[in-house]
Amino acid sequence: MSTTLFGLTGAALVGIGLFGLIVHPTALRKLLAFNLVGAGVFLVFGVLARRAAAAGLAGDPVPQAIVITGIVVAFAATALAATLLARLSGPEEEP
Amino acid sequence: MTVSLLPVWAVLTPVLGLCALLLCERWMRPERVAAPFVGLSLYLSLSMTYEVMTSQAPLVYALGGWLPPLGLTLRADGVGVLLMALTALVMTGVAICAWTPPGDATARSRFSFWALLLALWSALNLAFTAQDLFNFFVALEMLSFAAVALVALDGTRGALIAALRYLLFALAGSILYLLGVGLIYGRYAVLDLAGLREIAQPDTVTLAALALMTAGLMAKTALFPLHLWLPPAHAGAPAPASAVLSALVVKAPFLIILRLWVDLLPLPAAAPQQIMAGLGAAAILVCSVIALRQQRLKLMIAYSTLAQVGYLFLMFPLMPGPAPWQDIGWTGGLLQLASHGFAKAAMFLAAGLIYEALGHDRVAELGGLARRQPVTLAAFAIAGLSLMGLPPSGGFIAKLLLLTAAVETGAWWIAAVILAGGILAAFYVFRALGHALADGDPPMAPVALYRQGAVLALALCALALGFVPLRPFALLAIGRPLEALEAMP
Incomplete structure (x- = not known):
């Protein structure tokens, strides 16, 4: 039951994020929307790991390993995009 | 298959170069630190290609001795080594061409350029060998x-x-x-x-x-x-x-x-393949027309890239057999990939040298270039030959194979798009060449001859692919169909 709920929540987050990614014109909002999609996808991976509990395991480690990598990548990407945004919104400086 | 550590080293060597760059940043010029690693990576990629061609089997390594599904393997098959060799040659050409950076580049951006180049190389080799x-x-x-x-x-x-x-x-x-x-x-x-x-x-x-x-x-x-x-x-x-x-x-x-x-x-002749080819055809037609309208050389070349990427997606419906790697559509698409790689690298580098010499890259003001920088312009023209698909060039063989595959499978609209795309490419390449061949005597900064030579060498690689039409058929099928790794000796 709870896995279904989490799965649906993940799907909803992905949907909202994709909508934002396509509709919003500003880069900062697009970045936030990307993070929303990311949260949804990571939640889906969490559900996948939990589903292995039916097979008698506490949790499948492979999706968990993937999620850790995914979170690191999303974090690094957000940091890179935020840096670019900060440079762009700052005062015009000589390159 | 052959168990070999070479794929691992091909991924690791550029990373080691990156570490060396970070360590030696204060004491040495970045290009001097990077050069041995560029050479080593080139050697590794070429020797892997040689190994795969002679043994007719892919090079495989299971990391840490862990087999799939738990472990990761690196596997260099025929297509993989073709792309690794392409990467290595293009990277070497780019490295030679970027050896003397423009005078105003600061040390920091030069360091970043070489570091990022090596990082890209490692990532590409990983993408080509990952399983x-x-x-x-x-x-x-x-x-x-x-x-x-x-x-x-x-x-x-x-x-x-x-x-x-x-x-x-x-x-x-x-x-x-x-x-x-x-x-x-x-x-x-x-x-x-x-x-x-x-x-x-x-x-x-x-x-x-x-x-x-x-x-x-x-x-x-x-x-x-x-x-x-x-x-x-x-x-x-x-x-x-x-x-x-x-x-x-x-x-x-x-x-x-x-x-x-x-x-x-593998889903022979299904809707997804048709959709991808349709998008590729739209890319060829729309982006070629936009390329025609560009005023700046680099933007024109960038739009040409979009059109040429479209050709790659045409190959999906053109390999309907049970073993797609035996079809000419497969060979045509992958040759297009390789020849576009060489040609486009040469074209962008040539545009860069033209920019350095003239101080701008406005297409309409290229007059006088032919007399002052004949080597660069020759490279540009030879690369253009491959983009248009005129013989003798890799682009010609690739487009001919795709065209034949399209006619054989009865996909007439794809054949029409390939022909139309060639004509449009001829328009935009000749437009730039026509302006460059016009009279004029603008002030020009000198550009070292070895850099022009590196660009010409890359363009000649695209040309040379037109002379080896039969050999790649066998190379591109090596390692297919995929077989599971049974054991690690």
Whole structure:
């Protein structure tokens, strides 16, 4: 039951994020929307790991390993995009 | 198959170069530190190609001795070594051409350029040898981060905006890809391509996952209509960076799309293949026309990249056989990939040298170039030959094979698009050449001859692919169909 709920929540987050990614014109909002999609996808991976509990395991480690990598990548990407945004919104400086 | 550590070293060597660069930043000029690693990586890639060609078997290594489904393998098959050799030759040409950087470049941006170049090389080699869906994701992320930073290297406002837009497209692409990976894992609990090949079914979940992954990868490879980020990014980057981005970086996501639809779930003559070819055809027609209208040389070349990427997607419906790698559509598409890689690298580098000499790259004001920089212009013209698909060139053989495959499978609209695309390419290449051959005597800065020679060598590589039409047929089929790794000796 709870896995279904989490799965649906993940799907909803992905949907909202994709909508934002396509509709919003500003880069900062697009970045936030990307993070929303990311949260949804990571939640889906969490559900996948939990589903292995039916097979008698506490949790499948492979999706968990993937999620850790995914979170690191999303974090690094957000940091890179935020840096670019900060440079762009700052005062015009000589390159 | 041959068990070999070479694929591992091919991925690791550029990373070691990166570490050396970081350690020696204070004491040595970055190009001097990077040069031995460039040479070593070139040697590794070429020796792998030689090894695969002589043994007719892929080079495989299971990392840490762990076999799939738990472990990761690196596997260099015929297509893999072709792309690694292409990467190595283009990177070497770019390295020679970027050896003496423009006078005003600061030490910091020079250091960043060489570091990012090596990072890109490692990511590309990983993308070409990886064997499971998640390793592809890692390779793509390494690639995107290095490529975005290369676009932003100039630090101008325009370059930063282009880099940000590129990053957002790439991120949207990678998150869609990751969602697809999740669905595949949820359905099959396997991520290894050889393992998936045996159990994958064309059911709703699998097709939805593949659609998500393909859409994400299309954004990264800039297929029309997800191409909007590419022209400003590739035209705004420094010329050597543009050469690498256009010639190599957009090819890695394409190769993964190809492997999804050939190695993971072969579906001969189905709707997805037709849709991809349709988008490719639209890319050829629309982006070639836009290229015709460009006033700046680098933007024209960037739009030409979009059109040439479209040709790659035409190959999907043109290999209907049970073993696609035996069809001429397969050879045609992959030759197009390789010859465009050489030709586009040469063209962007030539545009960079022209910019250095003239101080601008406005197409209408190129007059007098032919007399003052004949070598650069010859390289540009030879690369253009391959883009148009005129003999003798790799582009000619590739487009001829695709055309023949289109006629054989009865896909007349694809044949028409290939012909129309060639004519449009001729228009935009000859337009630039015509202006460059016109009279004029503008003030020009001198450009070292060895740099012009490196550009010419890359263009000649594209030309040379036109003379080896029969050999690649066998090379490109090595290592297919995928076989699971049974044991690690």
